[in-house]
Amino acid sequence: MDLRIREHAEVLVDWSARVEPGDDVVVSVAEGAHELAVAVAEKLGERGANVVTTYASEEVSRAYLRAHDGEFDTAAHELALYENADSVLFLGGGRNTFATADVPGETRQAASRANQEVREARMDADWVSTVHPTRSLAQQAGMAVEQYREFVYDAVLRDWEALAEEMAKMKAILDEGSEVRLVKGGESASSATDLTMSIEGRTAVNSAASVAYDSHNLPSGEVFTAPYDPEGEVFFDVPMTLSGTRVRNVHLSFEDGEVVDYAAETGEDALGDILDTDEGARRLGELGIGMNRGIDRFTDNVLFDEKMGDTVHLAVGRAYDACLPEGEAGNDSAVHVDMITDVSEASRLEVDGEVVQRNGAFRWEDGFEE
Amino acid sequence: MDLRIREHAEVLVDWSARVEPGDDVVVSVAEGAHELAVAVAEKLGERGANVVTTYASEEVSRAYLRAHDGEFDTAAHELALYENADSVLFLGGGRNTFATADVPGETRQAASRANQEVREARMDADWVSTVHPTRSLAQQAGMAVEQYREFVYDAVLRDWEALAEEMAKMKAILDEGSEVRLVKGGESASSATDLTMSIEGRTAVNSAASVAYDSHNLPSGEVFTAPYDPEGEVFFDVPMTLSGTRVRNVHLSFEDGEVVDYAAETGEDALGDILDTDEGARRLGELGIGMNRGIDRFTDNVLFDEKMGDTVHLAVGRAYDACLPEGEAGNDSAVHVDMITDVSEASRLEVDGEVVQRNGAFRWEDGFEE
Structure with missing residues (x-):
């Protein structure tokens, strides 16, 4: 593993989220963020935190949203998860920045409205968003992937x-x-x-x-x-x-x-x-x-x-x-x-x-x- | 998408799990089960269920378990998730059947003991385990991946x-x-x-x-x-x-x-x-x-x-x-x-x-x- 991934995980867990032993942490893993998830899990294991990893796949969301009739409920189990979480770490880094491009705007908005309570519970926790440098994000940035990795770690690994x-x-x-x-x-x-x-x-x-x-x-x-x-x-x-x-x-x-x-x-x-x-x-x-x-x-x-x-x-x-x-x-x-x-x-x-x-x-x- | 993946998802959601509108469903997605997760999400969207997808990565688990000191707690947020779930669908299909081979047995057992309450909450829901035919499972089975897909769908798509x-x-x-x-x-x-x-x-x-x-x-x-x-x-x-x-x-x-x-x-x-x-x-x-x-x-x-x-x-x-x-x-x-x-x-x-x-x-x- 690129050592910088481990350093990224350490900054995220220790500096950003201030995770303590026994904390209940949700790690949200985008499709392309697997390697960062592994490094973050290692760090959370060292800290003695309890971890649930969620799969934040935009392709999964797209399939779900397009098939749904648009009458969304609040998901009681999702709400319970976040109401009981101390920290939420969002590891971004998808495989296609347009993965949900064909989800109708009104479906998106209806889902977002139904999700408000869950979103608020998430924001009440100590949440931090970061991204793993994927090819898709390199492409959005107009860079080669190695070049984009340099860019991301220059931004993240600071004093x-x-x-x-x-x-x-x-x-x-x-x-x-x-x-x-x-x-x-x-x-x-x-x-x-x-x-x-x-x-x-x-x-x-x-x-x-x-x-x-x-x-x-x-x-x-x-x-x-x-x-x-x-x-x-x-x-x-x-x-x-x-x-x-x-x-x-x-x-x-x-x-x-x-x-x-x-x-x-x-x-x-x-x-x-x-x-x-x-x-x-x-x-x-x-x-x-x-x-x-x-x-x-x-x-x-x-x-x-x-x-x-x-x-x-x-x-x-x-x-x-x-x-x-x-x-x-x-x-x-x-x-x-x-x-x-x-x-x-x-x-x-x-x-x-x-x-x-x-x-x-x-x-x-x-x-x-x- | 291979049409059999959609048929698999349909058998899983309708015959196996009997998902109803408004059900709170957890979908646990192994590293290699992305395509089945997309098909299952589509079916759950059609049924009007509420979905949380978890990322069941053995590489993530390995990193966490190896780094941990072995004094595991019950994870309150994970327990809350499953206590509030109607159904839990486990989509297996990893990328290496030996992904956790170097986790010490005693760590594994300690984690398993601490996880008992969560496991029971999961088993109290309508849970179903299945697998997506990955290359790793084909290898374990001693088969080519296309051959293994035939094998899996022969076993799953039955009367x-x-x-x-x-x-x-x-x-x-x-x-x-x-x-x-x-x-x-x-x-x-x-x-x-x-x-x-x-x-x-x-x-x-x-x-x-x-x-x-x-x-x-x-x-x-x-x-x-x-x-x-x-x-x-x-x-x-x-x-x-x-x-x-x-x-x-x-x-x-x-x-x-x-x-x-x-x-x-x-x-x-x-x-x-x-x-x-x-x-x-x-x-x-x-x-x-x-x-x-x-x-x-x-x-x-x-x-x-x-x-x-x-x-x-x-x-x-x-x-x-x-x-x-x-x-x-x-x-x-x-x-x-x-x-x-x-x-x-x-x-x-x-x-x-x-x-x-x-x-x-x-x-x-x-x-x-x-």
Whole structure:
């Protein structure tokens, strides 16, 4: 076994999920994640945890969903499994990113609604999502599989403790700040960014790839909060796939906190569908600052793209509870869609008028220009 | 997809497990059983059942067990899953029948003991075991994979209703009987069989591959009961693999209902480990008579071998509740290990002194000699 698979398992079990002896752990194994599952099981055995492995096959799901009449129940046995779990580890890595492409949207939505209680029970556990580098994901990323393995392990096998310390600086700035301004020069007016938003009273998450930091992705490496009342223009130049459609070069105009105009070079209809989902889909749910410098290229996979150093992302839709004051509801929506902008050049991020990041460099880094 | 996979799934879901709309079903998927899992999921979707798929990877188990210190707990989340399940479908079919060969016997036994409550919850559901014909199983059987597929589907895709009617005759004989004697000539004293056991008050199961018949294997095709107080010698000449070890030509001596002496030409240590699991492991749990003539050769797989016409098997360890009078506890053990003897020649099976089967032929069959 590639030694890096064992290191990945160790980071996942010890740093990310903080598994303790006697913990009841569910390991969800995608079709292509067998080797990582073996390494994770070894680590969980060492820790003395109790393990149930589930088979998260998209081909199995597709067959089930397409054959079903659409009147889904809550699965009592699945609910009982997750209500009794301390940790849930999702080992992604399928064999075809379009494996469920021919499942009707309404079937998907009906299943998702029936599954809400199970999903909530899962999220109440210490859950962590990661991926094993499969050929299918390499293909999505436009890479050879060996090359993609390097990419994934560069992103995952980091000094998380050191990164958490660095990210704490950004969290402190956002927690103390009231207003964020993102400015970026574009080649034309429609590709320029100048957006102001409020973060007063909101709490940033130091997303250091560990449940101990309210962070549930491995890799992670971003600091995010829940902004509101955006005003201005923003341009997202990082390509993405939304509901199976390629979307590129998105421009959004905000007035009074809402998207009032939008455009995209490709995939404008898919973008429009998302913005029309509900009222909250036109408001902001997240501002995130990518700080994982182990990720050095875009791979059309949000788990990696949004964490990349030299990027900032915003999400329309639902805000995360962890960013909100106790008992306060943030922006609500059925969607949460991240869009990313490259800030490596001609850009600055200001908090209350002070530049925190310029051309990708943070103010505590060498090469930062006030 | 091979159409026989869909037929297999249909027999499993409808004839064997009798799945109804709204049932909570666990599907346990071995490493090589993906295609059957897809077909079963499709059928379960059609029936409107709720499905959790578990990943029954022996490589994952091996890694976990070898890394563990051996102090196993009952897994509360796994117990909750099975306590809330209506049906459990085990789709066997691994990629290496020796995948757990290097797990120490004592680790295996400790895990098995800790798992007893979970196992009982699973057995309380409508469970069915079957296998998908993988290359590994073909290899174990000494066949090409296409040839092995023919073998499996010949055994599985039968007229189960007709076989159930024939087996009802054997069940009636055993239900009315008090004492069974199995006699078989061997080349030497140590390879001869003359074993007497009581079946008074016990109920035989017409194992017609359906939970409606208290039968939990697909294929099945045996009639079995729970004998006790065995006395005498028995020789098992059908080779088998126990806990990853080849075991061949087993001889057991019973006195006062317990194994007092044992030997095996190969694999004697593995046999000893099993007999030493607990007190019940030295007593009988089952007497079974193979009646599936769709199975025409030994394949080193107990699921098939014990059902083959012209064979009789005994299990040490746990007795099945279905064979016991209401409220009476039968032999209890963490293990249940079947051992098979070929009765096609020089053999007779007597119930209360009357010959029921001689040289493989049943008394209602052509060619039977009183």
